[in-house]
Amino acid sequence: MKLKRFMTIAAAATAICVVGLQPSHAQDYPTKTVTVVVPFAAGGNTDTFGRLVAEELDKRLGQRFIVENKPGAGGNIGLGDLARSKPDGYTIGMGTVSSNAINQTLYKTLPYDKEKGFAPISLIASLPNVLVVNPDKIKANNVEELIAFLKTEPGKHTYASSGVGTSIHLAGELLATKAGVKITHVPYKGSSQAILDVVAGHVDMMFDNIPTAAQQVKAGKVKALAVTSLGKADLLPDVPTMANTIPGFEATSWHGLFAPPGTPPEIVEKLSKEVQAIIAEPAMQEKLKAMGVTPVGNTSAEFQAFIDKETAKWADVIKAANVPLQ
Amino acid sequence: MDIFSNLWLGASTAFMPMNLFYGFIGCLLGTAIGVLPGLGPTATIAMLLPITFGLPPESALIMLAGIFYGAQYGGSTTAILINLPGESSSVVTAIDGYQMARNGRAGAALATAALGSFFAGTVATILLAVAAPPLAAVALNFGPAEYFSLMVLGLVASVALASGSLLKAFAMIVFGLILGTVGTDVESGTPRYVFDIPELYDGLNFVAVSMGIFGICEILRNLESEHERSVGVKRVTGLMLTRQDIKRIIAPVLRGTALGSFLGVLPGGGAMLASFASYAMEKRISPNRAEFGKGAIEGVAAPESANNAGAQTSFIPMLTLGIPGNPVMALMVGAMIIQGITPGPNVISDEPALFWGMIVSMWSGNLMLVILNLPLIGLWVKMLTVPYHLLFPAIIGFCCIGAYSINNSVFDVFVMAGFSVIGFALSKMRFEPAPLLLGFILGPMLEENLRRAMLISQGDPSIFVRSPLSLSLLIFAVVVLALVLSPSISRKREEAFTE
Numbered sequence: 001m002k003l004k005r006f007m008t009i010a011a012a013a014t015a016i017c018v019v020g021l022q023p024s025h026a027q028d029y030p031t032k033t034v035t036v037v038v039p040f041a042a043g044g045n046t047d048t049f050g051r052l053v054a055e056e057l058d059k060r061l062g063q064r065f066i067v068e069n070k071p072g073a074g075g076n077i078g079l080g081d082l083a084r085s086k087p088d089g090y091t092i093g094m095g096t097v098s099s100n101a102i103n104q105t106l107y108k109t110l111p112y113d114k115e116k117g118f119a120p121i122s123l124i125a126s127l128p129n130v131l132v133v134n135p136d137k138i139k140a141n142n143v144e145e146l147i148a149f150l151k152t153e154p155g156k157h158t159y160a161s162s163g164v165g166t167s168i169h170l171a172g173e174l175l176a177t178k179a180g181v182k183i184t185h186v187p188y189k190g191s192s193q194a195i196l197d198v199v200a201g202h203v204d205m206m207f208d209n210i211p212t213a214a215q216q217v218k219a220g221k222v223k224a225l226a227v228t229s230l231g232k233a234d235l236l237p238d239v240p241t242m243a244n245t246i247p248g249f250e251a252t253s254w255h256g257l258f259a260p261p262g263t264p265p266e267i268v269e270k271l272s273k274e275v276q277a278i279i280a281e282p283a284m285q286e287k288l289k290a291m292g293v294t295p296v297g298n299t300s301a302e303f304q305a306f307i308d309k310e311t312a313k314w315a316d317v318i319k320a321a322n323v324p325l326q
Numbered sequence: 327m328d329i330f331s332n333l334w335l336g337a338s339t340a341f342m343p344m345n346l347f348y349g350f351i352g353c354l355l356g357t358a359i360g361v362l363p364g365l366g367p368t369a370t371i372a373m374l375l376p377i378t379f380g381l382p383p384e385s386a387l388i389m390l391a392g393i394f395y396g397a398q399y400g401g402s403t404t405a406i407l408i409n410l411p412g413e414s415s416s417v418v419t420a421i422d423g424y425q426m427a428r429n430g431r432a433g434a435a436l437a438t439a440a441l442g443s444f445f446a447g448t449v450a451t452i453l454l455a456v457a458a459p460p461l462a463a464v465a466l467n468f469g470p471a472e473y474f475s476l477m478v479l480g481l482v483a484s485v486a487l488a489s490g491s492l493l494k495a496f497a498m499i500v501f502g503l504i505l506g507t508v509g510t511d512v513e514s515g516t517p518r519y520v521f522d523i524p525e526l527y528d529g530l531n532f533v534a535v536s537m538g539i540f541g542i543c544e545i546l547r548n549l550e551s552e553h554e555r556s557v558g559v560k561r562v563t564g565l566m567l568t569r570q571d572i573k574r575i576i577a578p579v580l581r582g583t584a585l586g587s588f589l590g591v592l593p594g595g596g597a598m599l600a601s602f603a604s605y606a607m608e609k610r611i612s613p614n615r616a617e618f619g620k621g622a623i624e625g626v627a628a629p630e631s632a633n634n635a636g637a638q639t640s641f642i643p644m645l646t647l648g649i650p651g652n653p654v655m656a657l658m659v660g661a662m663i664i665q666g667i668t669p670g671p672n673v674i675s676d677e678p679a680l681f682w683g684m685i686v687s688m689w690s691g692n693l694m695l696v697i698l699n700l701p702l703i704g705l706w707v708k709m710l711t712v713p714y715h716l717l718f719p720a721i722i723g724f725c726c727i728g729a730y731s732i733n734n735s736v737f738d739v740f741v742m743a744g745f746s747v748i749g750f751a752l753s754k755m756r757f758e759p760a761p762l763l764l765g766f767i768l769g770p771m772l773e774e775n776l777r778r779a780m781l782i783s784q785g786d787p788s789i790f791v792r793s794p795l796s797l798s799l800l801i802f803a804v805v806v807l808a809l810v811l812s813p814s815i816s817r818k819r820e821e822a823f824t825e
Contacts, residue, residue, distance in 0.1 A: 187513055323515070
């Protein structure tokens with residue numbers, strides 16, 4: 001009897017301690033090394049942004065933020081790992097437009113609970129795409145002319161992409177549905193080979209990430225017709241936006257920081273504030289802009305609203321374009 | 327002259343301290359594994375692939391190439407000193423080299439091997455530099471249709487690679503092709519043969535497969551027959567060649583270089599075939615043929631020049647067309663893909679620093695090998711006394727770390743383990759693993775380009791014969807196939823491999 005009573009008291013005491021300690025636990029956070037899961041290979045855009053932010057978090061919060069690359073299955077492997085890790089703030093991870101807004105519709109099964117999702121920390125940066133055409137194959141100087149030209153020869157022209165279901169592919173599908181034109185999708189593994197075939201004229205056009213495409217545009221190998229962000233891009237200031245011709249046309253590749261579902265809101269809040277401050281630093285702004293990237297930094301709620309909007313938009317495009325589910 | 331500015335660009339890449347360092351590491355490792363019987367360059371390169379991920383592409387490929395030609399040197403050292411060829415390409419060197427060593431002329435034999443190899447390496451490097459640009463001129467014309475035809479040619483040519491039965495070679499290629507289909511289909515995004523395992527969505531990992539099938543499998547095979555190696559080496563003295571020696575080796579070195587350079591370019595050629603062929607040729611035409619088998623210096627000079635020239639020129643089809651002619655080149659193609667470089671005619675124009683840097687590094691690597699090999703002979707011989715049962719657990723440990731570190735995934739370690747068992751079973755049944763690896767690498771590229779070309783042509787297959795480039799590649803492939811299948815050639819081929 002005595003023992004049972006003791007146990008009850010002990011349990012209650014522990015419970016009080018745990019409850020009582022939780023807020024202060026979040027205040028103390030972090031007290032040990034934090035792992036930042038990057039669901040893509042080292043050296044890519046997502047990895048670069050992840051490392052830039054992790055390094056600064058490291059300096060500001062006084063604990064090691066270690067980047068761990070878990071590439072594979074379009075980001076699903078790394079995000080599956082993130083979803084399964086303890087929601088205590090000591091494992092966080094990077095996510096992108098494909099892994100957190102497109103895969104939800106594109107994949108029939110995901111290695112984590114689609115409904116629970118993730119706790120968004122902050123959007124870090126977004127990368128506009130640019131529509132480039134091979135000047136010998138496409139006789140058009142702007143988007144209106146392009147649409148008119150494509151309508152005269154329906155189904156005859158091709159556009160390249162870095163793979164099925166990427167933001168580059170879906171930008172093409174978005175153009176096809178919004179403008180009502182018929183173009184053939186030619187997927188590649190990655191965008192470097194795809195842009196080369198546009199340059200050589202094997203494929204007629206492509207939406208490509210701005211940093212790589214801008215070089216080919218400046219070399220005069222391809223013609224840039226429009227950028228896919230709502231505002232003009234710093235790397236190609238003379239190029240108009242797609243939204244100019246097709247109102248509301250936006251297809252950017254974005255990268256943000258996430259925590260596993262169920263992470264204490266205090267910790268998410270704390271990290272979000274730090275990330276926003278890091279991105280607001282002039283040195284960081286300069287670094288990101290030089291890469292052709294638009295720095296963002298927003299609150300958890302703003303980021304969640306953005307993700308919901310993006311997920312709905314791409315789900316519509318995938319359905320309208322009949323992209324086969326994986 | 328263009329070629330000089332290109333070579334200058336190459337020199338500025340190859341002589342960067344970091345690249346010199348990795349080139350040196352490659353040569354050193356290559357020599358070491360060349361000395362150890364059992365471990366070949368294919369296994370070593372397969373095992374070291376994960377280490378190269380973090381390096382810039384130039385350094386990575388320079389190091390891997392160093393391992394390949396370093397092994398040709400190392401193999402001959404033990405062949406001469408203790409009649410134990412470390413490499414298949416130095417088997418014939420042992421015949422006369424060891425006799426020379428027994429006659430007290432080990433130093434002269436080693437010097438002959440080193441100088442002959444260096445000369446051959448220099449000539450082959452120049453050949454590579456001259457032959458490459460004309461091939462590169464057609465690069466931009468290579469679209470999906472042309473790539474498809476090129477891959478067909480590559481697959482057909484890889485049949486010639488197999489040294490055993492043709493039927494088995496075909497079977498292995500098909501097996502490789504099937505393995506290559508695992509993963510997400512590029513055109514439709516449909517997962518194939520993934521069994522709901524997310525790790526398989528990107529296909530079987532090339533590094534894990536090749537580490538299993540070449541690396542671990544070779545260790546298993548060696549453990550099966552661990553034999554005592556008695557190392558009784560006399561002191562090596564008198565590295566200098568006499569005037570008469572020099573006179574005797576000039577012609578064999580030149581002939582060996584020419585024959586080796588030619589055979590190296592052919593698919594399935596490379597170092598081994600070159601050394602056998604040139605030894606056989608010298609034995610027939612040398613004025614001192616009576617001495618062959620009793621320590622003729624020509625019997626060392628000719629095959630050693632030939633194997634090095636062949637090793638070097640086998641880079642030509644790989645670097646200029648992306649077609650791997652032998653297993654080592656297949657691994658190099660894999661290494662390039664990992665580095666984000668699409669192997670093919672575009673490499674010369676897109677990655678000039680990489681291309682020319684590798685060519686110049688071959689020459690600087692050869693120079694390093696001469697410097698490395700002569701003074702360090704004692705060390706290499708000592709290394710032979712390390713028992714295998716101590717060496718192998720360490721190597722397997724490194725392999726597991728390497729496989730894990732590719733994607734930080736335990737799954738890849740299991741893939742490696744699985745393929746080492748498959749590789750071992752295949753080798754027991756006398757199936758060659760090389761065509762399998764080629765099918766595995768070329769298969770996905772073949773399929774992707776075929777479907778891409780069909781998409782572009784709106785389903786019209788005549789795109790493959792309308793392009794003159796594609797048409798000529800396909801015709802060439804048919805000719806090669808006919809030659810391989812013709813009875814007289816296949817008999818000759820068997821002779822060449824059994825000699």
